[in-house]
Amino acid sequence: MIAFSMTFVTDRHFRQWSTFAYVTQRHGAGLVCLSLLVVGLVSAGVAGIQEEHKPVQEQPQQEKVPTSQPKGIATNDNDASKGNLGFIHGFAASFSVIIVSELGDKTFFIAAIMAMRYNRLTVLAGAILALSLMTCLSVLFGYATTVIPRIYTYYVSTALFAIFGVRMLREGLKMSPDEGQEELEEVQAEIKKKDEELQRSKLMNGTSDVEAGSSVVLPQRKWHSFISPIFIQAFTLTFLAEWGDRSQLTTIVLAAREDPFGVAVGGTLGHWLCTGLAVIGGRMIAQKISVRTVTIVGGIVFLAFAFSALFIKPDAGF
Numbered sequence: 001m002i003a004f005s006m007t008f009v010t011d012r013h014f015r016q017w018s019t020f021a022y023v024t025q026r027h028g029a030g031l032v033c034l035s036l037l038v039v040g041l042v043s044a045g046v047a048g049i050q051e052e053h054k055p056v057q058e059q060p061q062q063e064k065v066p067t068s069q070p071k072g073i074a075t076n077d078n079d080a081s082k083g084n085l086g087f088i089h090g091f092a093a094s095f096s097v098i099i100v101s102e103l104g105d106k107t108f109f110i111a112a113i114m115a116m117r118y119n120r121l122t123v124l125a126g127a128i129l130a131l132s133l134m135t136c137l138s139v140l141f142g143y144a145t146t147v148i149p150r151i152y153t154y155y156v157s158t159a160l161f162a163i164f165g166v167r168m169l170r171e172g173l174k175m176s177p178d179e180g181q182e183e184l185e186e187v188q189a190e191i192k193k194k195d196e197e198l199q200r201s202k203l204m205n206g207t208s209d210v211e212a213g214s215s216v217v218l219p220q221r222k223w224h225s226f227i228s229p230i231f232i233q234a235f236t237l238t239f240l241a242e243w244g245d246r247s248q249l250t251t252i253v254l255a256a257r258e259d260p261f262g263v264a265v266g267g268t269l270g271h272w273l274c275t276g277l278a279v280i281g282g283r284m285i286a287q288k289i290s291v292r293t294v295t296i297v298g299g300i301v302f303l304a305f306a307f308s309a310l311f312i313k314p315d316a317g318f
Contacts, residue, residue: 086258086262089259089262090254090258090259090262090266091259091262091265091266093305094251094254094263094264094267095266095267095269095270097250097254098266098270098274099270099273100301101245101250102271102274103274104291104294104295105245105274106187107127107238107242107245107274107275108278109187110127110234110238110241111278111279112279113187114191114230114233114234118230118234119228119230120280122230122231123231123234124275124276126231126233126234126238127234127238127278127279128271131238131268131271131272132271132272133239134243135271136264136268138252138255138267139251139255139260139263139264141252142253142255142256142263143256143260146256150257153257154309155309157253157257158257158306160253161306162302162303162306164246164249164302165301167299168246168296168298168299169299169303171299172292172295172298173296175292175295191237194233198229198233251267
């Protein structure tokens, strides 16, 4: 009788343990899948350790405490983590793409040459204002496409990144080592032409002021005291050179698939950094850095973002 009871108890505990292991395994797999969908960047080892302990702790709580409040808290935490991750991803993507696109670009040489001729702070302010305005407009253009389903904009932007990357690689491989010097000379000729036009307009205005009398001279002096002609020239040249440029199209594409605020901040800081380097020592940097190398590296960066679509799905949360 005692032996039969011990056998019955042992068999009963064995069945309970088997049932508990089955439930644990079943719920653990489900929670692992849910964790991977929500977080997306948690490693498999850490997720496995966390999910082994969650069923034992959460199963008694589901019988006593209503599940609405804990689920809401968890959802808010996950949404916050997704938002932070989306901002960081958009910031890093925009910042890196702008750096490889703008170093040795036309806007870079415009700021460098004008800073050698005029006041550096004035040139820096005009160029940064133009680039910041262009970045904000590009982000707005890209954000307007969010009315289209994300799966379409995601893969269209991926295709554009691949096209940009292939074109930059081909241009870099075919580019001569003196390409940067040719771009520098072209920008110098353009700025020289603008200077001649500015001097001609000053002479014309001076002649008209003398003929009209002293009543027109005072308002013109007040106008020039608020806005410098050099500031207007730096702003205009930079804005027109950036319009339709590869970096503008890239910003639009990034804003359509990434966090718009992160893209705006990253792109603006990238432009500020490149413009600051151009103003401080643009000619020296242009002589030290090969435009051909920067173009090839830029093509690789664009292709890397295109290939990332193979591993990051459109509904990944960033």
